[in-house]
Amino acid sequence: MVFLAALMIKSSPVKAIVTVMPKPSVLDPQGAATAEALKHLGLESVGHVRVGKSIEIELPDGADEAQLHTIASDLLSNPVIEDYILEIQN
Amino acid sequence: MNFAVIRFPGSNCDQDCLLALNALPGATAKVVWHKDSSLAGFDAVIIPGGFSYGDYLRCGAIARFSPIMQAVKKFAEDGGTVVGICNGFQILCEAGLLPGALVRNRGLHFICESTTLRVERHNSALTNATWTGTLLNIPIAHGEGCYFADDTTLRDLHHNGQILLRYADAQGRTNAAANPNGSCANIAGIRNRAGNVFGLMPHPERACDPLLGSTDGKILFQSLLAWPASPLRKHDAENLPASPLPPVSASL
Numbered sequence: 001m002v003f004l005a006a007l008m009i010k011s012s013p014v015k016a017i018v019t020v021m022p023k024p025s026v027l028d029p030q031g032a033a034t035a036e037a038l039k040h041l042g043l044e045s046v047g048h049v050r051v052g053k054s055i056e057i058e059l060p061d062g063a064d065e066a067q068l069h070t071i072a073s074d075l076l077s078n079p080v081i082e083d084y085i086l087e088i089q090n
Numbered sequence: 091m092n093f094a095v096i097r098f099p100g101s102n103c104d105q106d107c108l109l110a111l112n113a114l115p116g117a118t119a120k121v122v123w124h125k126d127s128s129l130a131g132f133d134a135v136i137i138p139g140g141f142s143y144g145d146y147l148r149c150g151a152i153a154r155f156s157p158i159m160q161a162v163k164k165f166a167e168d169g170g171t172v173v174g175i176c177n178g179f180q181i182l183c184e185a186g187l188l189p190g191a192l193v194r195n196r197g198l199h200f201i202c203e204s205t206t207l208r209v210e211r212h213n214s215a216l217t218n219a220t221w222t223g224t225l226l227n228i229p230i231a232h233g234e235g236c237y238f239a240d241d242t243t244l245r246d247l248h249h250n251g252q253i254l255l256r257y258a259d260a261q262g263r264t265n266a267a268a269n270p271n272g273s274c275a276n277i278a279g280i281r282n283r284a285g286n287v288f289g290l291m292p293h294p295e296r297a298c299d300p301l302l303g304s305t306d307g308k309i310l311f312q313s314l315l316a317w318p319a320s321p322l323r324k325h326d327a328e329n330l331p332a333s334p335l336p337p338v339s340a341s342l
Contacts, residue, residue: 022193025240026193026238027193027196027236027238027272029194029195029196029197029198029272030194030198033198075147075151075152075155076147078148078151078184078191080183080190080191080238080239080240081191081193081238
């Protein structure tokens with residue numbers, strides 16, 4: 001059983017998911033265009049739509065949360081225009 | 091004056107910059123590869139336009155970590171003149187050498203067209219061969235050229251005389267109709283607080299030959315050459331009276 005559990009851990013490494021979204025104060029023309037398209041598709045009641053991105057990072061040797069926050073704010077997002085959410089999946 | 095033109099993978103205006111600069115008396119421009127780490131012997135640095143690293147992640151986000159950028163930072167800290175054009179402007183903002191950021195154009199489209207720029211301040215290394223209020227015809231070519239900064243930063247830029255170029259109409263009015271990409275306060279070009287790092291979205295190197303429809307870009311390069319001996323230099327710390335800042339909305 002221990003062997004099996006070890007195998008399972010090995011087959012699904014730790015994963016960090018960084019979701020980057022434009023700050024509410026920054027104009028998001030992609031979101032606005034998408035909202036228009038949604039209306040054309042018949043979804044008549046559409047509020048604000050915002051488009052961001054999600055970055056999945058596999059971490060075979062585990063996650064260093066502090067390091068991931070540094071990476072998320074220095075490279076993966078630009079704090080002037082974007083916010084990020086870091087999620088670590090074991 | 092020796093210019094370094096930094097070439098990243100994906101830079102595509104480096105040759106244009108070399109041609110434009112080397113055509114000017116007193117200027118010698120050479121390419122510096124992004125993996126180099128020294129800027130020894132250069133008097134000014136140009137970060138040209140293009141799509142460094144394919145614009146992956148964000149424009150300029152990855153180029154910022156290239157080895158040469160450490161040298162560019164040091165060069166700027168030591169007072170050296172650094173000019174980022176288009177993608178170069180994006181890289182300098184990402185690197186924190188200039189305030190604000192460049193985001194997707196308001197209309198989502200890539201825009202390649204001539205623009206009229208109004209010089210907001212001639213008392214700078216980039217604009218001293220012009221006069222405040224001069225209109226320049228210089229093209230833009232970008233998809234992410236909408237200058238964004240929060241209200242505090244915009245006010246600081248204004249009060250410190252850091253806004254150098256703004257999009258204007260043929261009469262020099264910097265109104266919403268003259269704003270091609272949604273930039274806050276029609277901003278097309280700025281400098282840092284210390285006055286030695288510059289960023290602009292328009293391409294002066296594409297306006298240096300009559301065949302290209304305008305030679306106004308040359309004036310900006312000539313300014314860089316004239317600056318070391320310019321009498322304006324000693325007044326650089328003084329803020330010239332600037333035109334009033336229009337109502338600013340972060341979501342123009």
